[in-house]
Amino acid sequence: MPDADRLTLPDISSLARNTDFWSLRIVEETSECLTVRKNVALPPYMRSDRGAMATVYADGGYGYAATGDTSPAGLAAALARATAWARATAKLALIDARTLPRPGPRGEYASPSLDAPMRSRREWFELLMEESREAEIDSRIVDWETSMETIRATHQLVTSTGGEVVQRYRFLYPGLSVTAHAEGDTQTRTLNGYRGPCQQGGEEILARFEFAGAGKRIAEQALEIVVAPNCPSGKMDVLLMPDQMILQIHESIGHPLELDRILGDERNFAGTSFVTPDMFGTYRYGSELLNITFDPTRGEELASYGWDDDGSRAEKVHLIRKGILERPLGGAISQARAGMSGTSNSRADNWNRPPIDRMANLNLEPGDATLEQMVASIERGVLMETNSSWSIDDSRNKFQFGCERGRLIENGKLGAVVKNPSYRGISARFWRSLAQVGNEDTLQVLGTPYCGKGEPSQVIRVGHAAPACVFTGVDVFGGDA
Amino acid sequence: MMAPRESTAGTMETYFYELAGALDGLVVAGETYLASFSAEASDFVRMNRGRVRQPGSVTQRYIDIELVRGARHATHRLSLTGRPDADRTALASSVASLRATLPDLADDPHLLYANDVHSSREVRGSSLPPAEAVIAAALEAADGLDLVGIYAAGPVYRGFANSLGQRNWHEVTSFSLQWSLYHRADKAVKTAYSGLEWVESEFAAKMAGARARLALLGRPARSLTPGRYRAYLTPSAMEEVAEMLCWGGFSGRALETRQSCLFRLREGAVALNPAVSFIENTADGIAPAFQDEGFTRPRGVPLVERGRMVGSLISPRTAREFELTANGANASESPESLDMAPGELRADDALAALDTGLYIGNLWYLNFSDRPACRVTGMTRFASFWVENGNIVAPVDVMRFDDSVFRMFGEQLVGLTAERELVASTDTYRSRSVSSMRLPGAVVRDMAFTL
Numbered sequence: 001m002p003d004a005d006r007l008t009l010p011d012i013s014s015l016a017r018n019t020d021f022w023s024l025r026i027v028e029e030t031s032e033c034l035t036v037r038k039n040v041a042l043p044p045y046m047r048s049d050r051g052a053m054a055t056v057y058a059d060g061g062y063g064y065a066a067t068g069d070t071s072p073a074g075l076a077a078a079l080a081r082a083t084a085w086a087r088a089t090a091k092l093a094l095i096d097a098r099t100l101p102r103p104g105p106r107g108e109y110a111s112p113s114l115d116a117p118m119r120s121r122r123e124w125f126e127l128l129m130e131e132s133r134e135a136e137i138d139s140r141i142v143d144w145e146t147s148m149e150t151i152r153a154t155h156q157l158v159t160s161t162g163g164e165v166v167q168r169y170r171f172l173y174p175g176l177s178v179t180a181h182a183e184g185d186t187q188t189r190t191l192n193g194y195r196g197p198c199q200q201g202g203e204e205i206l207a208r209f210e211f212a213g214a215g216k217r218i219a220e221q222a223l224e225i226v227v228a229p230n231c232p233s234g235k236m237d238v239l240l241m242p243d244q245m246i247l248q249i250h251e252s253i254g255h256p257l258e259l260d261r262i263l264g265d266e267r268n269f270a271g272t273s274f275v276t277p278d279m280f281g282t283y284r285y286g287s288e289l290l291n292i293t294f295d296p297t298r299g300e301e302l303a304s305y306g307w308d309d310d311g312s313r314a315e316k317v318h319l320i321r322k323g324i325l326e327r328p329l330g331g332a333i334s335q336a337r338a339g340m341s342g343t344s345n346s347r348a349d350n351w352n353r354p355p356i357d358r359m360a361n362l363n364l365e366p367g368d369a370t371l372e373q374m375v376a377s378i379e380r381g382v383l384m385e386t387n388s389s390w391s392i393d394d395s396r397n398k399f400q401f402g403c404e405r406g407r408l409i410e411n412g413k414l415g416a417v418v419k420n421p422s423y424r425g426i427s428a429r430f431w432r433s434l435a436q437v438g439n440e441d442t443l444q445v446l447g448t449p450y451c452g453k454g455e456p457s458q459v460i461r462v463g464h465a466a467p468a469c470v471f472t473g474v475d476v477f478g479g480d481a
Numbered sequence: 482m483m484a485p486r487e488s489t490a491g492t493m494e495t496y497f498y499e500l501a502g503a504l505d506g507l508v509v510a511g512e513t514y515l516a517s518f519s520a521e522a523s524d525f526v527r528m529n530r531g532r533v534r535q536p537g538s539v540t541q542r543y544i545d546i547e548l549v550r551g552a553r554h555a556t557h558r559l560s561l562t563g564r565p566d567a568d569r570t571a572l573a574s575s576v577a578s579l580r581a582t583l584p585d586l587a588d589d590p591h592l593l594y595a596n597d598v599h600s601s602r603e604v605r606g607s608s609l610p611p612a613e614a615v616i617a618a619a620l621e622a623a624d625g626l627d628l629v630g631i632y633a634a635g636p637v638y639r640g641f642a643n644s645l646g647q648r649n650w651h652e653v654t655s656f657s658l659q660w661s662l663y664h665r666a667d668k669a670v671k672t673a674y675s676g677l678e679w680v681e682s683e684f685a686a687k688m689a690g691a692r693a694r695l696a697l698l699g700r701p702a703r704s705l706t707p708g709r710y711r712a713y714l715t716p717s718a719m720e721e722v723a724e725m726l727c728w729g730g731f732s733g734r735a736l737e738t739r740q741s742c743l744f745r746l747r748e749g750a751v752a753l754n755p756a757v758s759f760i761e762n763t764a765d766g767i768a769p770a771f772q773d774e775g776f777t778r779p780r781g782v783p784l785v786e787r788g789r790m791v792g793s794l795i796s797p798r799t800a801r802e803f804e805l806t807a808n809g810a811n812a813s814e815s816p817e818s819l820d821m822a823p824g825e826l827r828a829d830d831a832l833a834a835l836d837t838g839l840y841i842g843n844l845w846y847l848n849f850s851d852r853p854a855c856r857v858t859g860m861t862r863f864a865s866f867w868v869e870n871g872n873i874v875a876p877v878d879v880m881r882f883d884d885s886v887f888r889m890f891g892e893q894l895v896g897l898t899a900e901r902e903l904v905a906s907t908d909t910y911r912s913r914s915v916s917s918m919r920l921p922g923a924v925v926r927d928m929a930f931t932l
Contacts (some may be wrong), residue, residue, distance in 0.1 A: 043592075046579075
């Protein structure tokens with residue numbers, strides 16, 4: 001967003017008179033997605049998106065209106081519609097908007113390597129084609145794809161209380177997947193999951209995920225798992241690698257701690273939570289080794305920012321410390337409703353959706369075990385890598401997760417590769433079986449651009465940093481084929 | 482009194498065709514453009530605890546411009562403002578940018594777009610009552626109850642144009658009210674009322690039905706132990722299972738590369754029950770009858786007949802890659818109007834046919850636990866009950882199932898209901914969906930529950 005496009009308060013301060021509070025959030029995002037599939041370059045897909053969300057508090061009510069027209073007339077019309085919604089529904093409103101905070105933040109945020117040079121489109125295609133060709137190692141490889149999505153975004157928040165925040169982002173999503181078919185079965189192996197290696201920044205992200213050379217490596221693993229035996233069944237230990245840990249954290253800690261779920265907003269769609277307000281401060285969520293932080297300040301992580309979309313300043317806080325539940329994931333509005341401390345996590349996925357409580361970056365703090373120590377400590381178990389299947393009940397308790405690749409562990413040694421490694425459990429008990437937490441060397445910073453929630457629905461960027469971890473006595477099983 | 486919503490009724494079609502006219506003037510000799518238009522003017526009112534939580538409006542317009550020269554092509558999606566001068570300028574900039582991109586690209590051996598011109602126009606639905614009036618009526622009807630839900634309403638637009646002169650327009654003005662009445666904790670009844678015309682008596686009947694089922698949730702809940710249970714899946718529960726099949730199951734590309742959950746069905750290694758038939762029924766759905774490369778969709782594409790796979794959804798790109806014939810599918814090759822044939826079981830007799838077992842009102846959060854085996858796991862949700870001798874006995878605590886659709890709709894299928902429901906998609910990710918499914922209920926002899 002060029003500076004010339006920045007809103008100036010005198011131009012719009014007259015647009016929403018006689019309201020208690022208003023804000024305008026302008027979002028501009030451009031992206032380009034390049035893909036090579038089976039050594040054929042697919043047509044590039046570019047995207048340019050710009051629009052505004054107007055939010056108004058008036059007469060105790062709340063209303064919003066979103067428009068793609070960011071001209072002064074378009075913004076004025078949106079503020080008028082939002083004001084009308086606030087007034088029309090004030091008597092039926094769940095929340096008295098007169099009690100809500102009226103933020104006036106000022107400042108700027110920028111992603112790392114925001115303006116660092118980036119290779120040309122032609123050079124990107126050369127890299128993707130090289131990895132694609134390296135993946136074609138066997139006739140049993142039936143499909144494969146390499147891709148790169150680059151995104152730039154600028155979010156500007158202006159409030160009637162004098163607030164103005166400008167946040168500039170750069171995201172990079174490398175992707176690589178290979179599918180093998182043999183003996184009546186099909187298995188897919190990916191580079192840390194579909195869009196798992198997503199971060200803020202520039203080309204330095206590629207080296208963190210060893211993208212160069214990944215085509216052959218991932219293809220070899222796809223061939224390995226398609227002919228591997230199924231994961232055995234039974235109670236045993238599991239060593240979850242970071243690209244499965246992030247899913248475990250996301251589904252069974254992140255979502256149940258969202259304060260809007262706890263307050264009931266999501267019960268018609270995304271669900272409720274087994275966590276209730278009285279649990280905070282005393283509830284043992286996990287073992288002593290469990291330390292979970294909300295951290296939107298880790299620069300390279302996908303959902304880092306300076307302020308959330310309601311204008312709350314981003315800061316790192318503990319949600320769970322030494323296994324004890326401390327605070328929920330709740331933005332300023334949810335905090336006011338619940339009378340609880342929370343986090344700066346009120347976020348919207350674009351200009352056309354209102355902010356709700358989201359995860360941002362939710363991390364498991366590293367411990368001190370090496371990977372070798374964790375393997376050596378397991379008498380019978382399975383190491384599991386890269387989530388491939390996820391399902392959990394609407395209270396975020398009974399879960400079942402599957403991974404792309406497993407390795408048996410017997411008597412402290414890594415053994416054969418197995419396919420369809422899966423496990424099931426109950427969130428409220430599972431985290432108490434956390435027996436070891438890997439050190440910083442085992443940690444990866446990953447995430448997903450596709451966390452879904454809300455009515456109307458939103459799909460948002462979420463970051464997770466996690467080390468490898470060991471859980472004991474887990475119900476493990478494999479596939480049918 | 483509401484301020485008027487940004488008015489789009491009757492003007493969006495004209496606006497899109499004006500933009501198409503501008504594109505006609507922007508391409509030069511040797512270039513072709515394909516333009517897909519997607520827009521809506523929606524009211525969204527979110528409710529919780531029988532009150533309004535978040536009310537608002539969203540007006541959005543997007544256009545995808547694909548510029549083709551020879552066998553090279555690229556696509557640019559851009560948001561539009563609704564202001565003609567600004568949008569014409571944006572289109573010119575977009576075409577120039579795409580033109581500058583093409584020399585960087587290799588020829589695409591799988592490019593295919595429509596060369597025959599088939600224009601069409603479909604406009605369904607008209608005016609709806611003001612959203613605030615619907616909400617006031619809904620909350621009044623639920624007075625004293627813990628209601629949570631969403632009302633989404635307004636026109637949704639889809640359009641296509643190309644430089645050959647083809648013009649397609651699809652406009653649906655519809656509403657969807659989805660609400661849950663909560664008894665306590667996770668015990669609730671979920672109901673949906675959607676359509677093109679709000680009929681107060683139809684809404685009242687649905688709310689009365691929801692209240693009646695809510696009363697059943699007041700009985701002490703039963704916790705089932707893992708095991709195999711006879712089950713009845715309502716059409717709402719069937720939607721979740723069908724959505725799993727739609728996740729690449731009917732995709733021509735996924736079948737050719739054996740990534741589809743149905744590739745063993747296609748190869749004849751397994752068969753479904755002869756009562757099971759699926760077609761992509763565009764004629765009776767609410768999705769457009771055209772796709773993004775300008776091809777017209779057939780009225781119906783048979784997919785499964787009497788338990789055997791007989792067809793798939795083939796996009797133009799897949800057609801070129803695997804030397805198949807395209808049949809109107811978009812790039813995702815996912816059904817937008819899936820139709821499952823009815824059975825012979827009267828819906829009123831479903832509980833009797835279940836006899837003793839699990840009545841599953843809704844399923845939730847399904848995923849594959851072994852895709853080639855079409856093995857699916859997921860949770861029961863909302864109003865699900867334990868039934869004995871054809872009578873509802875008690876609500877059940879949520880249970881996880883993990884079973885193969887090949888079994889459930891194969892040897893274990895007892896019967897499908899003769900009555901089907903049109904289940905309109907309530908998906909609002911990025912935009913309001915125009916997909917739908919027409920589905921019966923199903924009685925399954927035994928279904929594996931694991932947690």
